Amino acid sequence: MSADNEITVQEQIELIKKKLEEQDNLSKEYLNLLQRSQAEFINYKNRIERETREIVFMESSRIFNDFLGYRDILAKAISAETDEKLKDTLTHLLINYDVTLKRFNLEKIDVLGKVFDHNTSDCILQQEVEDEKYNNKVITIIEEGYFQNKRLVKPAKVIVGIYKIKEEIKK
Numbered sequence: 001m002s003a004d005n006e007i008t009v010q011e012q013i014e015l016i017k018k019k020l021e022e023q024d025n026l027s028k029e030y031l032n033l034l035q036r037s038q039a040e041f042i043n044y045k046n047r048i049e050r051e052t053r054e055i056v057f058m059e060s061s062r063i064f065n066d067f068l069g070y071r072d073i074l075a076k077a078i079s080a081e082t083d084e085k086l087k088d089t090l091t092h093l094l095i096n097y098d099v100t101l102k103r104f105n106l107e108k109i110d111v112l113g114k115v116f117d118h119n120t121s122d123c124i125l126q127q128e129v130e131d132e133k134y135n136n137k138v139i140t141i142i143e144e145g146y147f148q149n150k151r152l153v154k155p156a157k158v159i160v161g162i163y164k165i166k167e168e169i170k171k
Contacts, residue, residue, distance in 0.1 A: 061153045064106060064146070068154050071097050074141050101146070109145035111138045111156045120145055121156040128162055135163035 074094050081087040101107075109120050116123060116136050124142050129135065138158045145156025 006135055009119075034118050057148075057151065061148070064104070064148070064153050068101075068144070068146060070104075071101070075144075104148065106146045106148050106153060109156050111145065111158060112141055114138055116158070116160045120152060121158045123160045124157050125159045126162045128164055130163075131162045134161035137161050 044151040062091065071094070074090060074097060078087055078090045078094060079089060111117070111121050114137060116138055127139060129139065137160065139158075140159040141156055142159065143157040144154075146153045
């Protein structure tokens with residue numbers, strides 16, 4: 001073999017190495033692109049699932065609000081009823097109603113006697129209280145509020161106590 005042939009073989013080996021490096025870089029680029037596409041798809045899928053859950057929650061909350069309005073009417077009817085037999089029947093209905101609410105993971109918000117929280121309650125009225133310990137606390141529930149899986153479905157409608165210092169008139 002001549003030196004010219006050796007150089008040619010050596011050049012061919014270098015050329016093959018160079019092409020292998022180019023192919024290796026190209027495959028790494030394709031792998032990177034594939035991984036980014038896969039990550040984008042996973043993020044897209046998660047976003048769509050989150051948005052779908054939010055839409056389902058908002059729509060079910062709307063339906064539950066209507067449903068809960070009837071519960072409030074039933075509770076008021078029980079408190080106003082004088083006929084004991086009818087009152088017992090209505091109470092039984094209310095108990096069944098509450099069992100159904102529980103199946104849907106709806107739970108009452110415990111606000112009575114607590115500091116007013118605008119995130120869980122709507123203040124319908126402020127009423128003066130004589131005892132300072134009731135200042136800015138829920139003193140009456142007009143309509144119950146509800147959570148579903150720790151998310152607000154319906155805010156409670158409440159009356160909040162407001163304490164005002166009464167100045168004594170000095171003579």
